[in-house]
Amino acid sequence: MSGGLGVDAWWNGLGSAALVGTGRREVPRPPDPLSDRVVARAGETSSEVSLLDALAVGTALRRGGRTGRHVPDSEREAAAEPDRLPLAPxxxxxxxxxxxxxxxxxxxxxxxxxxxxxxxxxxxxxxxxxxxxxxxxxxxxxxxxxxxxxxxxxxxxxxxxxxxxxxxxxxxAVVPDARAGDTADWASSSTEVRSSLLRSLRRTDPAQARDLLDSSWTTDPAAARADLLGTLETGLSLDDEPLLERALDDRAAGVREVAYGLLDRLPGSARAARLAGLLGGLLSTSGVVRKKVHLELPREPDAAAVRDGLGKAPKGRSQRGLWMERIAAGAPLETWTEVTGVDPVGVVRSLEDRDALRGLRWAVLVRRDADWARALLDVGWDAALVGLLPPDDVARRVLDRLEQVTTLHEYAATLRLLPPPWSAEASARVVKRLAKLDPSALGTADLVTVLALSLHPSAAPAVQRLAATSEGGRLTPLQHLVQYLSLVPTITEAFR
Known part of the structure; x- marks a missing residue:
């Protein structure tokens, strides 16, 4: 084999020769300028010894990060400074x-x-x-x-x-922080670059990012305005409200939609107050001991309501249904309880309008309200809402949900909601439920990553028993999981 190979290709060739034997594959020549020296010795020894020589040289090259290229004295670098840290045990x-x-x-x-x-x-x-x-x-x-x-x-x-x-x-490699100097080419930069810059700036200086966005607002095309406006989600506050109110009057529907979504996250905004007035007019109650909440359909909106999102519905969508969803999504959550005198649980149980429930769910998600999330979960499972609850409440609901799932796919999706690391009790319930589900080679293989990251070490014996009774594709992933659960405590102990 001729010289000229790079070190990586040569090293891989050595591995192949070692794997199949030098009787079936020739030992590859090393990269120039090492070729002449190593090959000269190779002519004096057996192919097996030549392979060992080459492996020794290759190991030295790789440890030194060398490519095999001859380095003149003028280009030689200084040796590494002495290490500062002690060696691992x-x-x-x-x-x-x-x-x-x-x-x-x-x-x-x-x-x-x-x-x-x-x-x-x-x-x-x-x-x-x-x-x-x-x-x-x-x-x-x-x-x-x-x-x-x-x-x-x-x-x-x-x-x-x-x-x-x-x-x-x-x-x-160092990811550069966004600084004022990076904004010099704002007008000529692509939308993607500007969006990245704004998101970075919003973490450190929201006002500067907002001013930068505003500086080109009138000249940016609609698609760019919509994309860049969305960056305000990072660090969003009422300080952003004037620009969002301005976006409500934008000619482009895409820009207005982004503004609606961002203002939905601000229950203290003027738009939220306006929608609260609309929602309050639609609410009523009946009953004395156990009040029931009633919700009327929205009336024909005036110009102000149209500006707030109660415009024409897309084809195939109920017009009043869209209005109802927009009102429920944008009004403060307190409007429901203050107008009716009914707590979140009672409100949710009374609501039958799907559009109102859809809007209410959105408001709960973007405002991360645990009380309303709990009320919605009481009437039906919702994976997105579970994450809004305190960890103990999440664990209880997820473990209860696991008892109801019937497929490995549902099991895995539900399990990913359980905050790690899991307790010994939770881990035991997780493994016990897994044993009752129909195994799937692919599903189990994907699942072991979640289990490995979260299971309590005490679950290892139960996983081992499950692996011993498994067949086919589920066996090997579970065996690897058993090894992992045993290895992690050993790694931790090795550093003590």
Whole structure:
């Protein structure tokens, strides 16, 4: 085989030769300028020894981040500064090598296990062994979600090594913060770039972002105005109301729709007060001991109501139904209880108008009101609303819901709502319910990631029993899960 291969291609070729044997595959020649030196020795030895020599050279090259290119003396870099952090304990180093070379938890759970190792290492203030830097950086390059956790444990040697290999340049990449200087090219930048800038600015200086948006409002096309207006969702406050009120008069329906959605999130706005007046006029009650709430259909809107969103309905949509939904979505939630004297539970149980319930649900979601979310959940399961409740309430409702699901798909979707980490009791109920469902190879494989991240270690024996009674595609994922649940406490203990 001729020289000229890059180090990575050469290394992969060496692996292939080692796998199938040098009798069936020739040992590849190393990259120039190493080729002459290594090949000269290869002529004096057997192919097996030549392979071992090449592997030794390749290991040194990879540890040094070298490409195999000859580097003149004038380009040689200074050696790495001494590391600052102490080395990870021996047992922890062995576990890392195991995960990087022969992971017992399978490819799906290996990144999770590596994440546990990296977090524990960072917490302990230790670094990775030099011999593990290359495989760890290679793994993180292929698995971006690991990168942030890798950087703190590299220390000086790892950082130096990354500067010598373009594939690892992500270690030194820094996401720039939006600053005033970045706004100089605002008018000439694309909508995508400006949208990204605004969202970043809204986290640090909402007023500057709003002023920037306003500066080109009259010249931006409708699609850009709608997209950029949506960035106000980050850090939204009543300070944004004047611009949103201005958007209500925009000629473009898309811009007005964005404004409606943002103002729905501001129950203290003038639009909310106007819609509260409309809603109050539609509400009435009957009964004395147990009041029942009644809701009339909206009347024909005046110009002000049309401006607030009570316009013409799209084809196929009930006109008054749209008006009812818009009123319910934009009015303050207190309007329902203050006008009727009925609590949220009573209001929800009385409502029969689907459009009103749809608008009410939207208002509860965007204002993240736990009391109203609880009232809506009392009459029907809603995965989106569950996340608005306190963690203990979420756990109770999710675990109760698990008892009602009949498919693995429903089980997985419901399980993802349960806040991790799970208690020993919750974990036992989760595994017990899983054992009663019809297994699916694909479904179980996808599910083990959620289980691995959340199950209490005490659930490992129950998972092991379930794996022992499983067949086909569900068996291997569960075996990997058992290994993972056993490995995590071992990793944690290794750093103590």
């Amino acid at each position: 021996a047992t922890a180093r062995q576990l890392l090598d195991l995960l990087l070379t022969q992971s017992p938890v399978g490819p799906r759970l290996t990144p999770l296990a590596l994440g546990v190792w990296l977090r524990e290492a960072a917490r302990a203030g230790v670094r990775v062994h030099h011999a593990s830097l290359v495989p760890l950086l290679t793994a993180a390059t292929a698995t971006p979600e690991l990168r942030e956790s890798v950087v703190p444990v590299l220390d000086n040697r790892g950082s130096w090594l990354c500067s010598r290999n373009p594939a690892w340049s992500w270690v030194h």
